[in-house]
Amino acid sequence: VKTDVLVIGGGLSGLSAALGAQRKGAQTVIVSAGMGVLYVSSGCIDLMAYPHGKDEMPVMSPLEAIGKMKKENPSHPYAKIGVKNLSRALDGFSKTCRRQGLAMFGDGSKNRLIPTALGTARPTGIVPASMVKGDLMDKSLMTIIGFEGLRDFFPRMVARELGENFAIGARVKVFDPSPFMKGSMINTVGLGRAFENLSFCEEFAGFINDNSNLDDRIGIPAVLGVDGAGVALKTLEEISGRSIFEIPMLPPSLPGKRIYQALKRELFEMGGQIINGCPVISVAKDGDRVVSVGYKAGGSLRSIEFKSCVAATGSFFSGGLRCGRKAITESIFNLPICGAPDTDNRFNPNFLAKEGHPVCKSGVMVDAAFRPCGKNEKAVFSNLFACGDLLGGFDSLSERSGGGVAISTGTISGESAGEAAQK
Numbered sequence: 001v002k003t004d005v006l007v008i009g010g011g012l013s014g015l016s017a018a019l020g021a022q023r024k025g026a027q028t029v030i031v032s033a034g035m036g037v038l039y040v041s042s043g044c045i046d047l048m049a050y051p052h053g054k055d056e057m058p059v060m061s062p063l064e065a066i067g068k069m070k071k072e073n074p075s076h077p078y079a080k081i082g083v084k085n086l087s088r089a090l091d092g093f094s095k096t097c098r099r100q101g102l103a104m105f106g107d108g109s110k111n112r113l114i115p116t117a118l119g120t121a122r123p124t125g126i127v128p129a130s131m132v133k134g135d136l137m138d139k140s141l142m143t144i145i146g147f148e149g150l151r152d153f154f155p156r157m158v159a160r161e162l163g164e165n166f167a168i169g170a171r172v173k174v175f176d177p178s179p180f181m182k183g184s185m186i187n188t189v190g191l192g193r194a195f196e197n198l199s200f201c202e203e204f205a206g207f208i209n210d211n212s213n214l215d216d217r218i219g220i221p222a223v224l225g226v227d228g229a230g231v232a233l234k235t236l237e238e239i240s241g242r243s244i245f246e247i248p249m250l251p252p253s254l255p256g257k258r259i260y261q262a263l264k265r266e267l268f269e270m271g272g273q274i275i276n277g278c279p280v281i282s283v284a285k286d287g288d289r290v291v292s293v294g295y296k297a298g299g300s301l302r303s304i305e306f307k308s309c310v311a312a313t314g315s316f317f318s319g320g321l322r323c324g325r326k327a328i329t330e331s332i333f334n335l336p337i338c339g340a341p342d343t344d345n346r347f348n349p350n351f352l353a354k355e356g357h358p359v360c361k362s363g364v365m366v367d368a369a370f371r372p373c374g375k376n377e378k379a380v381f382s383n384l385f386a387c388g389d390l391l392g393g394f395d396s397l398s399e400r401s402g403g404g405v406a407i408s409t410g411t412i413s414g415e416s417a418g419e420a421a422q423k
């Protein structure tokens with residue numbers, strides 16, 4: 001196989017990179033081992049909540065905090081991207097999602113506080129339309145509805161925590177879906193499929209209407225459809241006359257899957273391709289260029305040639321980085337790593353410490369054009385770019401910045417790879 005641009009990794013940064021390259025007119029292929037973090041994420045795009053990792057309170061204006069990065073934290077990927085490029089990439093992401101039937105709210109000017117399945121708040125910058133009415137900055141009463149038999153969602157706990165920590169009065173109701181599920185499993189996917197059915201939506205809306213003491217705002221776990229929540233949400237709101245919002249669940253995450261599907265559809269419509277379930281295991285070089293990779297496809301080994309390449313293989317979670325006893329390494333090209341702490345200081349003794357673990361800041365070092373480089377800022381390969389969680393100099397988990405870094409560095413590195421492929 002031959003292509004203009006190869007993107008390795010099919011997570012949020014890889015999909016953003018492929019769209020960026022394809023928009024520049026470059027034929028693009030993604031080769032990916034798996035689905036990436038989107039399938040276990042909340043479906044909200046975190047931009048920046050805790051810029052110092054240990055702040056007591058989240059910042060409420062992510063773009064303002066990101067604007068200070070160049071001065072305060074120059075090795076952060078956002079310091080290289082800049083606010084203008086970030087805003088452009090986020091706007092492109094939201095427009096793509098909307099075109100594919102997935103409305104997203106937010107432009108980076110403010111964080112919303114979205115309730116979680118544990119009754120805590122997620123400070124986050126871009127929120128699916130199906131979650132936006134749950135914003136905890138709004139103190140109006142809510143009713144949390146759970147589903148009989150659905151594990152991992154405890155409406156009473158959610159209501160109690162929201163009351164204690166956010167002074168929001170929340171009542172609880174439980175709906176028994178089993179008579180309408182025709183024997184399918186009562187889990188997020190089973191309920192997601194059920195909500196794609198008009199008669200199930202009507203039964204659920206009928207339950208809301210039969211309980212006349214329910215509040216105007218109703219929170220339910222994020223199960224309003226597998227590929228999209230828009231139709232079920234509209235139907236429920238029209239029949240019940242109430243505002244409905246989804247609460248992100250523990251994995252598997254339907255809102256994360258919806259984003260994956262929307263970006264994938266857009267890429268296919270533009271002529272891009274995805275080869276999934278195939279880990280890249282070897283690289284061929286020619287001088288200062290990478291020219292092809294070998295990947296496992298079932299029992300056989302195949303190769304793909306390209307003009308430029310984007311590494312979007314994620315962090316330790318997805319296998320882009322490896323944490324060995326002696327060193328932290330990048331798993332495909334053996335690229336230089338920055339931000340790696342001494343072996344003895346990799347982990348915080350307090351597992352749940354707000355500031356996270358020092359090891360999480362390690363990752364691939366890049367120049368201003370997002371080409372992997374050494375300490376001398378000289379690019380290791382002239383046609384290789386890197387993006388997303390693979391990058392060093394930031395900790396997406398303690399900062400709550402992962403989605404914004406993935407979309408912006410993915411878009412920019414994909415565009416650069418697309419341009420480089422046409423030279």
Ligand SMILES: Cc1cc2nc3c(=O)[nH]c(=O)nc-3n(C[C@H](O)[C@H](O)[C@H](O)COP(=O)(O)OP(=O)(O)OC[C@H]3O[C@@H](n4cnc5c(N)ncnc54)[C@H](O)[C@@H]3O)c2cc1C
Pocket residue numbers: 008009010011012013014031032033034035036037038040041042043044045046047278279280281312313314315317318319320331332387388389390396397401402403404406
């Ligand atoms: C559990 C968890 C939940 C999170 N939830 C959120 C959230 O709700 N919101 C948010 O903004 N951020 C969240 N984050 C941060 C998240 O990591 C980033 O937002 C972002 O999704 C990372 O995208 P990525 O594409 O860089 O990496 P990943 O999503 O990790 O994707 C990496 C891809 O590379 C592939 N890959 C790896 N090695 C190879 C190889 N050798 N060959 C081929 N393919 C390979 C993987 O299979 C995968 O497809 C979460 C992180 C974790 C760990």
